[in-house]
Amino acid sequence: MRFQEPPELPSHTPLPTGLAGAAGFPEVTVTQAPAEAILSRADALRRDFQTNFRDQMVESIYSQAMALAARSVRRDGNNRWDLDQRIDRIVTSPVWGLPIMAGMLAVVFWITIVGANVFSELLFDGLFLVESWGVSLFEWLGAPWWLTGFLWNGVYRGLAWVVSVMLPPMAIFFPMFTILEDLGYLPRVAFNLDWIFRRAGAHGKQSLTMAMGFGCNAAGVIATRIIDSPRERMIAILTNNFVPCNGRWPTLIMLATLFVAAEFPPAVASLAAAGTLLLVVLLGVLVTLVVSAVLTRTWLKGAASAFTLELPPYRRPSILRILYTSLMDRTLFVLYRAMWTAAPAGALIWVLANVRVGDESLATMFARMLQPLGRAIGLDGAVMLAYIIAIPANEIVVPTLMMVYAKSSMMMQEGGYEAIRVLLVDQNGWTMLTAVSLMLFSLLHNPCGTTILTIWKETGSLRWTLLGALMPLAIAFGVCFALASVARLLGAAG
Amino acid sequence: MTTILIVALVLGGWLLYTLLVHPSMPGGQFLASRRRRHERAFWEDVLRQILLMRQEGRPASEEALAGALGKSLTVIRGVLLRMTDHGLLETNGPGQGKGEGLRLTASGERWALHVLRAHRLWESYLADEARLPMERLHHQAEQAEHRLSEKDLEVLDAHLGYPLADPHGDPIPSAEGFLAEARGIALQRWEGGEAVRVVHVEDEPVELFEQLLARGIRPGIHLRLVATRQGALEVEVDGQKVLLPPELLANIEVEADVPVWASDPSVRKLSQLETGSAAEVVALSEAIRGFSRRRLMDFGVTRGAHVEPVLDNAFGDPRAYRVRGATIGIRNEQAEQIWVRAVQGHHATDSPQNPAVQAGAEV
Numbered sequence: 092m093r094f095q096e097p098p099e100l101p102s103h104t105p106l107p108t109g110l111a112g113a114a115g116f117p118e119v120t121v122t123q124a125p126a127e128a129i130l131s132r133a134d135a136l137r138r139d140f141q142t143n144f145r146d147q148m149v150e151s152i153y154s155q156a157m158a159l160a161a162r163s164v165r166r167d168g169n170n171r172w173d174l175d176q177r178i179d180r181i182v183t184s185p186v187w188g189l190p191i192m193a194g195m196l197a198v199v200f201w202i203t204i205v206g207a208n209v210f211s212e213l214l215f216d217g218l219f220l221v222e223s224w225g226v227s228l229f230e231w232l233g234a235p236w237w238l239t240g241f242l243w244n245g246v247y248r249g250l251a252w253v254v255s256v257m258l259p260p261m262a263i264f265f266p267m268f269t270i271l272e273d274l275g276y277l278p279r280v281a282f283n284l285d286w287i288f289r290r291a292g293a294h295g296k297q298s299l300t301m302a303m304g305f306g307c308n309a310a311g312v313i314a315t316r317i318i319d320s321p322r323e324r325m326i327a328i329l330t331n332n333f334v335p336c337n338g339r340w341p342t343l344i345m346l347a348t349l350f351v352a353a354e355f356p357p358a359v360a361s362l363a364a365a366g367t368l369l370l371v372v373l374l375g376v377l378v379t380l381v382v383s384a385v386l387t388r389t390w391l392k393g394a395a396s397a398f399t400l401e402l403p404p405y406r407r408p409s410i411l412r413i414l415y416t417s418l419m420d421r422t423l424f425v426l427y428r429a430m431w432t433a434a435p436a437g438a439l440i441w442v443l444a445n446v447r448v449g450d451e452s453l454a455t456m457f458a459r460m461l462q463p464l465g466r467a468i469g470l471d472g473a474v475m476l477a478y479i480i481a482i483p484a485n486e487i488v489v490p491t492l493m494m495v496y497a498k499s500s501m502m503m504q505e506g507g508y509e510a511i512r513v514l515l516v517d518q519n520g521w522t523m524l525t526a527v528s529l530m531l532f533s534l535l536h537n538p539c540g541t542t543i544l545t546i547w548k549e550t551g552s553l554r555w556t557l558l559g560a561l562m563p564l565a566i567a568f569g570v571c572f573a574l575a576s577v578a579r580l581l582g583a584a585g
Numbered sequence: 586m587t588t589i590l591i592v593a594l595v596l597g598g599w600l601l602y603t604l605l606v607h608p609s610m611p612g613g614q615f616l617a618s619r620r621r622r623h624e625r626a627f628w629e630d631v632l633r634q635i636l637l638m639r640q641e642g643r644p645a646s647e648e649a650l651a652g653a654l655g656k657s658l659t660v661i662r663g664v665l666l667r668m669t670d671h672g673l674l675e676t677n678g679p680g681q682g683k684g685e686g687l688r689l690t691a692s693g694e695r696w697a698l699h700v701l702r703a704h705r706l707w708e709s710y711l712a713d714e715a716r717l718p719m720e721r722l723h724h725q726a727e728q729a730e731h732r733l734s735e736k737d738l739e740v741l742d743a744h745l746g747y748p749l750a751d752p753h754g755d756p757i758p759s760a761e762g763f764l765a766e767a768r769g770i771a772l773q774r775w776e777g778g779e780a781v782r783v784v785h786v787e788d789e790p791v792e793l794f795e796q797l798l799a800r801g802i803r804p805g806i807h808l809r810l811v812a813t814r815q816g817a818l819e820v821e822v823d824g825q826k827v828l829l830p831p832e833l834l835a836n837i838e839v840e841a842d843v844p845v846w847a848s849d850p851s852v853r854k855l856s857q858l859e860t861g862s863a864a865e866v867v868a869l870s871e872a873i874r875g876f877s878r879r880r881l882m883d884f885g886v887t888r889g890a891h892v893e894p895v896l897d898n899a900f901g902d903p904r905a906y907r908v909r910g911a912t913i914g915i916r917n918e919q920a921e922q923i924w925v926r927a928v929q930g931h932h933a934t935d936s937p938q939n940p941a942v943q944a945g946a947e948v
């Protein structure tokens with residue numbers, strides 16, 4: 092027997108007030124007795140309580156609390172609750188719930204894309220002005236060309252690119268997301284969509300982490316902490332990548348504008364581009380659900396767990412707090428990690444573009460070597476190379492691609508969409524099929540380095556991290572390969 | 586030439602042996618520790634099996650052990666001998682080679698209880714906290730029971746709130762080695778009234794267990810016995826008629842302890858309540874355990890609480906309910922396990938008192 096000596100019990104120890112007799116407790120009288128006898132008596136009594144015991148404790152706590160409230164709280168109607176309920180009846184209504192939700196999402200996207208464009212350009216110009224100053228300074232100091240190039244055209248340009256493409260959309264998207272969160276609207280979204288996610292063996296709150304993923308997949312992965320079941324949280328982590336993040340929007344927007352919109356008359360061109368983006372997003376959601384369902388039946392076997400979700404009263408958002416949480420906790424946090432991965436990528440890109448073997452740069456050589464792989468899935472070697480280099484941050488896919496195509500010595504932005512169209516279509520033979528394949532690849536491929544690191548930090552497991560990185564890659568290759576093969580059979584690829 | 590080859594082979598073999606297999610070398614130590622772990626797990630399986638057989642009133646024979654553990658008789662005899670040498674087992678004298686009366690010694694019993702406790706606590710943890718589906722619990726616990734130390738179990742037990750039974754309804758041995766008697770009677774041998782409460786559902790073999798789960802049979806559920814048909818039994822589970830073939834009947838244990846409300850026709854499931862009506866909670870099904878139960882309790886879904894379904898969504902699942910001044914969404918799957926009784930014209934937010942006090946201890 093390993094009993095510790097218990098403290099001396101006074102005779103006739105009363106039960107805590109409120110417990111005794113409150114919910115059918117047996118009357119217990121404790122008399123002076125040896126410690127072991129008391130403990131074994133307690134154990135025997137405990138066995139008669141069964142599961143009800145805990146329930147009864149909670150019940151008595153609640154009944155005491157309510158009695159206290161009844162004595163001291165006076166109610167004059169309940170206007171707040173009536174208003175809340177009226178809003179709730181609309182935003183969760185069987186008819187309007189889903190359209191309202193889709194509308195809100197569309198508005199958030201639209202503001203993000205339009206607003207980010209303005210700030211991105213300002214930031215871009217500012218940061219690149221600094222680069223030209225830096226280069227001038229180094230030249231004035233007489234630094235060797237490779238040092239100037241490596242530091243300013245490589246490392247700094249990589250950083251500047253990621254910051255200017257990533258920061259503005261995040262600084263707009265996250266506060267808006269936080270406003271919806273603070274208002275109390277987000278739990279209603281989870282409430283509306285839970286049924287769909289349950290069918291896929293996942294949790295309703297995954298709809299929220301998925302929405303967060305539109306801003307940044309790394310932030311989406313962190314947001315999965317709100318899901319309390321480990322199995323369903325893992326599903327949310329592994330599938331977060333299937334919604335396009337801010338870093339991938341530029342690629343998708345460019346392709347939608349250059350290829351799809353160009354097929355339509357100018358009057359509806361922007362609508363066609365927007366429609367294409369919507370299709371891509373919906374496809375991403377569909378893939379999320381399908382992959383969740385497959386994971387539920389394979390590696391993460393299990394039934395959907397319990398779902399109890401509080402729908403809190405609506406609150407007026409507090410602007411200062413929103414700015415703080417969305418900027419400090421989300422934007423800066425993600426940006427900080429992204430910069431750590433973008434700087435080495437910038438350095439690598441510069442080295443690839445400037446180290447020459449024979450009379451071609453390493454970049455051109457690698458692109459040539461990757462050509463067969465790219466061709467097989469309807470793309471080409473330059474795209475494959477761009478995606479390999481852009482593992483740390485998806486923002487640099489397009490500039491790297493331009494660099495390889497133009498055989499330039501640094502990442503570059505062609506002037507305007509027309510110039511890009513000439514470079515892609517006229518000089519490198521892109522077709523609609525290439526554009527669609529690239530859109531699919533961009534949507535489905537492996538998460539960026541920041542996200543992979545975040546998955547590793549959140550799961551603490553190498554195995555799940557590898558699965559999270561390789562599964563999307565395999566799906567991307569599979570889907571693009573299938574598309575290219577079908578197109579080839581139909582003769583569309585020539 | 587051949588001589589050199591033979592010498593080389595012998596030398597090489599010896600070298601390999603010393604480096605990899607010899608117990609004093611790292612490779613050998615690895616192998617030996619692996620072997621020890623396997624042997625230990627095997628012993629523990631044997632101990633647990635003997636304890637279970639005694640609990641069920643079956644004699645623990647070598648043949649029965651071999652069948653239950655899926656090993657040959659020779660292997661079983663060998664391990665029983667080694668375990669007897671270690672003072673874990675005793676037979677009724679050397680003359681009875683058949684091992685008819687295999688008995689655990691005091692230390693053997695303590696060890697066996699530890700393994701059983703580990704198995705059942707781990708199953709409880711998986712079901713209640715990790716929320717794994719029922720049919721996967723047993724296999725996982727089979728692995729974990731050999732890894733958990735007594736200290737681990739103390740922590741786990743406290744974390745789970747000292748549960749008395751595992752998710753299948755089997756009693757969990759206490760840290761002091763007290764193992765409660767099984768409560769129920771096999772449905773096969775049931776001769777009481779027509780209302781019964783399931784207290785235990787056997788989880789082996791898995792195929793039968795899955796069939797039981799598919800029919801909605803789990804511990805804590807109430808059955809109404811309707812009719813017998815050629816050995817099979819027709820029962821009503823949650824208002825649905827289900828046929829239980831004879832091979833399943835032996836795996837369900839029941840008792841007569843059915844609460845009063847179970848036969849009250851006005852008691853319905855929360856999921857059946859129309860939006861806009863009001864009700865009070867009569868009971869939470871025993872099938873809601875651990876984390877899910879705590880979460881519902883946290884929200885104030887306790888006996889006597891007023892609930893009103895207030896919101897449907899596009900899919901009708903989950904629905905939102907007004908409970909104690911808060912709105913909470915609950916999936917129908919769980920609302921089906923909450924029993925309520927309709928009340929008239931009572932607004933949840935206005936109710937000053939918890940009628941639990943008046944409801945008394947009728948559950």
